[in-house]
Amino acid sequence: xxxxxxxxxxxxxxxxxxxxxxxxxxxxxxxxxxxxxxxxxxxxxxxxxxxxxxxxxxxxxxxxxxxxxxxxxxxxxxxxxxxxxxxxxxxxxxxxxxxxxxxxxxxxxxxxxxxxxxxxxxxxxxxxxxxxxxxxxxxxxxxxxxxxxxxxxxxxxxxxxxxxxxxxxxxxxxxxxxxxxxxxxxxxxxxxxxxxxxxxxxxxxxxxxxxxxxxxxxxxxxxxxxxxxxxxxxxxxxxxxxxxxxxxxxxxxxxxxxxxxxxxxxxxxxxxxxxxxxxxxxxxxxxxxxxxxxxxxxxxxxxxxxxxxxxxxxxxxxxxxx
Ligand SMILES: CC(C)(COP(=O)(O)OP(=O)(O)OC[C@H]1O[C@@H](n2cnc3c(N)ncnc32)[C@H](O)[C@@H]1OP(=O)(O)O)[C@@H](O)C(=O)NCCC(=O)NCCS
Numbered sequence: 139x140x141x142x143x144x145x146x147x148x149x150x151x152x153x154x155x156x157x158x159x160x161x162x163x164x165x166x167x168x169x170x171x172x173x174x175x176x177x178x179x180x181x182x183x184x185x186x187x188x189x190x191x192x193x194x195x196x197x198x199x200x201x202x203x204x205x206x207x208x209x210x211x212x213x214x215x216x217x218x219x220x221x222x223x224x225x226x227x228x229x230x231x232x233x234x235x236x237x238x239x240x241x242x243x244x245x246x247x248x249x250x251x252x253x254x255x256x257x258x259x260x261x262x263x264x265x266x267x268x269x270x271x272x273x274x275x276x277x278x279x280x281x282x283x284x285x286x287x288x289x290x291x292x293x294x295x296x297x298x299x300x301x302x303x304x305x306x307x308x309x310x311x312x313x314x315x316x317x318x319x320x321x322x323x324x325x326x327x328x329x330x331x332x333x334x335x336x337x338x339x340x341x342x343x344x345x346x347x348x349x350x351x352x353x354x355x356x357x358x359x360x361x362x363x364x365x366x367x368x369x370x371x372x373x374x375x376x377x378x379x380x381x382x383x384x385x386x387x388x389x390x391x392x393x394x395x396x397x398x399x400x401x402x403x404x405x406x407x408x409x410x411x412x413x414x415x416x417x418x419x420x421x422x423x424x425x426x427x428x429x430x431x432x433x434x435x436x437x438x439x440x441x442x443x444x445x446x447x448x449x450x451x452x453x454x455x456x457x458x459x460x
Contacts, residue, residue, distance in 0.1 A: 139305055141306070144202075144205075148195050152181070153184050180414075192231050196235060200272070214244070214273050219279055248420070255275070275418075293417045312459060385423055
């Protein structure tokens with residue numbers, strides 16, 4: 139038995155924030171941002187929270203898969219920007235979709251989250267005999283961006299993508315590759331709550347927004363993508379030439395230009411849309427997949443490789459047959 143994507147959906151907040159708009163409050167300009175990152179604009183939530191955009195993306199995916207919330211056995215949300223610590227975004231989605239038969243939980247693997255959630259669902263569906271699962275990557279990163287820091291606030295956007303996973307006799311997920319390098323985690327962080335109890339020995343001040351060593355992450359990303367692509371193809375009978383599209387996590391187009399050159403691949407093999415959405419963390423891969431679906435780019439039997447990297451530091455890839 140195989141597990142395949144039976145329906146895909148996405149949702150982007152309505153507000154388009156251009157580079158020019160950002161240059162109204164930090165010292166930057168469109169030319170610098172486009173040249174250094176490839177990003178021209180991003181969508182920013184005006185108050186819709188992660189669960190709300192996740193629900194909108196999920197409704198589209200469920201409709202396309204032809205199933206209802208009550209048919210779901212499992213809901214996994216990959217996010218680093220939950221509405222609250224508890225309940226999880228997945229439980230908030232479950233409530234709204236009336237998915238009363240599902241087990242629901244969130245995972246935090248930053249920008250690699252969707253790829254990790256896919257394999258978690260794939261494995262659980264096989265081991266527990268589940269029929270239908272909903273895997274979501276959803277982020278409202280604008281909540282955790284320091285809008286006075288020009289080196290990070292230009293990079294990120296909000297959005298959600300969702301995939302319904304179903305059983306299939308012939309095709310679906312072929313292989314996954316997952317790795318983390320915790321020792322490098324300091325180069326990309328978002329702080330959480332501080333200790334401030336009657337028992338706290340030394341109070342500290344944690345910054346509750348994205349802090350990043352851009353150059354370190356850039357270096358890590360280029361090698362991580364190549365390792366994940368090699369890793370997911372290893373021990374399969376699929377080679378890089380057999381892959382129709384690589385759907386990467388998108389943080390900076392220069393990272394992907396470098397990888398394409400290194401692997402001797404046409405950059406057009408990578409599906410790119412970060413010029414319009416920026417880095418949407420765990421939502422970037424399903425947002426791209428959804429666009430490809432809507433453009434009729436995904437055909438039966440196509441071999442697709444999803445690859446992601448991010449905080450943790452983490453990386454991973456999924457090889458699948460559409
Ligand atoms: C963040 C990133 C775009 C910065 O690009 P870079 O080419 O490394 O630029 P640097 O950080 O070296 O900065 C170069 C100069 O531009 C300036 N600069 C930084 N942000 C700027 C901005 N938004 N506008 C104008 N100038 C800016 C810096 O202050 C620096 O000036 P200086 O030379 O006078 O000190 C790039 O490092 C990157 O994309 N890294 C990977 C990030 C990533 O993938 N994160 C997410 C992982 S999921």
